[in-house]
Amino acid sequence: MEMVQYRSPSTGLTVRAILFDTFGTVVDWRSGIAQAIREFAQQHDLSVEPLAFAADWRMRYQPAMEAVRSGRRDFASLDVLHRENLEASLSDLGMRPEEFPDDELRALARSWRWLPPWPDSVDGISAMKRHVIVGPLSNGNTGLLVEMAKHAGLPWDVVLGSDISRAYKPDPQAYLAPARLLDLAPGEVMLMAAHNRDLAAAQKAGLATGFVARPQEHGPGQTSDLEPSGRWDVSGSSIGELATLMFG
Amino acid sequence: MEMVQYRSPSTGLTVRAILFDTFGTVVDWRSGIAQAIREFAQQHDLSVEPLAFAADWRMRYQPAMEAVRSGRRDFASLDVLHRENLEASLSDLGMRPEEFPDDELRALARSWRWLPPWPDSVDGISAMKRHVIVGPLSNGNTGLLVEMAKHAGLPWDVVLGSDISRAYKPDPQAYLAPARLLDLAPGEVMLMAAHNRDLAAAQKAGLATGFVARPQEHGPGQTSDLEPSGRWDVSGSSIGELATLMFG
Numbered sequence: 001m002e003m004v005q006y007r008s009p010s011t012g013l014t015v016r017a018i019l020f021d022t023f024g025t026v027v028d029w030r031s032g033i034a035q036a037i038r039e040f041a042q043q044h045d046l047s048v049e050p051l052a053f054a055a056d057w058r059m060r061y062q063p064a065m066e067a068v069r070s071g072r073r074d075f076a077s078l079d080v081l082h083r084e085n086l087e088a089s090l091s092d093l094g095m096r097p098e099e100f101p102d103d104e105l106r107a108l109a110r111s112w113r114w115l116p117p118w119p120d121s122v123d124g125i126s127a128m129k130r131h132v133i134v135g136p137l138s139n140g141n142t143g144l145l146v147e148m149a150k151h152a153g154l155p156w157d158v159v160l161g162s163d164i165s166r167a168y169k170p171d172p173q174a175y176l177a178p179a180r181l182l183d184l185a186p187g188e189v190m191l192m193a194a195h196n197r198d199l200a201a202a203q204k205a206g207l208a209t210g211f212v213a214r215p216q217e218h219g220p221g222q223t224s225d226l227e228p229s230g231r232w233d234v235s236g237s238s239i240g241e242l243a244t245l246m247f248g
Numbered sequence: 249m250e251m252v253q254y255r256s257p258s259t260g261l262t263v264r265a266i267l268f269d270t271f272g273t274v275v276d277w278r279s280g281i282a283q284a285i286r287e288f289a290q291q292h293d294l295s296v297e298p299l300a301f302a303a304d305w306r307m308r309y310q311p312a313m314e315a316v317r318s319g320r321r322d323f324a325s326l327d328v329l330h331r332e333n334l335e336a337s338l339s340d341l342g343m344r345p346e347e348f349p350d351d352e353l354r355a356l357a358r359s360w361r362w363l364p365p366w367p368d369s370v371d372g373i374s375a376m377k378r379h380v381i382v383g384p385l386s387n388g389n390t391g392l393l394v395e396m397a398k399h400a401g402l403p404w405d406v407v408l409g410s411d412i413s414r415a416y417k418p419d420p421q422a423y424l425a426p427a428r429l430l431d432l433a434p435g436e437v438m439l440m441a442a443h444n445r446d447l448a449a450a451q452k453a454g455l456a457t458g459f460v461a462r463p464q465e466h467g468p469g470q471t472s473d474l475e476p477s478g479r480w481d482v483s484g485s486s487i488g489e490l491a492t493l494m495f496g
Contacts, residue, residue: 079431133394133398141429141431142406142408142429142430143429143430143431143432144431146381146405146406146430149405150381150405156405156406157394157397157398157404157407158390158394158404158406158407159405159406159407160390160412161429163429164408164412164429181389181390181391181409181411181412182390182391182394183327183389183391183392184391
């Protein structure tokens, strides 16, 4: 099969790498985390509503990264932040995290490594991989993203985690460091994401942009990110559809 | 197919990642570079012996990295060193590098990105990939290694170049940084290499070790690295043979 080149209308450059937001865009964190919580709750006979707990845990994600982005704390990996946030969520429900075996808490905190892909992710990424470099562009750390890829079968060419860029999105460095390590101009790299705010920050940093709709990512009754809200290069309802749009 | 675990006799730990030296171990740099030189020489009507030129160019590799290792110069990527060394090799033959078009020199310097794999590399690495994380552990920079993998079809799970560790082998950091980024203990990572000195440094840094014989890697009449010279965990004559030894 012939390699096809896609030129970004916004950057004017041929896209050499398509890097994906992962949580919500490539993998379904909500159902994956809820399932991990469900199993943990059953094992310890806890009365916890899995989806609500998952949402509470996830709500602590942005504030925890903001402490790093603002410089209030040194860079800490997402595995570390997930563990801290898990303990905070348990505490808020009146539980004492220190009463659970440490290895079980550690495994639960690492359930972000074992999330299921959306049904179109593996085939869609594989289709793009014939034409460009594919990889994640995620706030996840490298070890987390590699284990996620092994588990979910994501065929990345390269995995450059936030612990390599030492920056969390939407910090411009989070978008620019992977491009630099691939010896590419920012405009030769496309961010593919289900979140308009992520794409806006990537575009501001000079990247090409692609939107994939994930209408269940925010949970039942999602009202935002149902449609592209900016002038992104491409948008579609699955990664496979975007691969066809870009590469035929 | 069931995932099989391999425990390193030397580190006592289950090996979670097998990282490969690339130049000489996974790809055949000598014939690949000679071919690139041959084409360049034909195009510019130069009288150059391709294999001798390749050997001369490669001889400048260790001294160039030593300037970085010793701290005499700041870290510079292997793409940069390859370009400088190419110009030095041309100059030593009485040519003036500045008389060639810059984009052609750049392409020739980047021919290290387009080297052919040894015949057993892709299948052998694919066999190991079912059981462990696979990736390069090379002095190449990330962009170089990703392009090499795309070209040669190397199915890496992760590519962490020397520009991420900011260290050239046999600096211990070159072996320890990838383990750290994968959240693994050094002893959970195996270096697979055709060079005994590389393995000795990896073992000293705490890694597991595997030797693959590449009896033509040093050119005709190779006398060293024909056999394992240390107590490595495994050794064999192809990556496929090593995959079978380790994982059945």
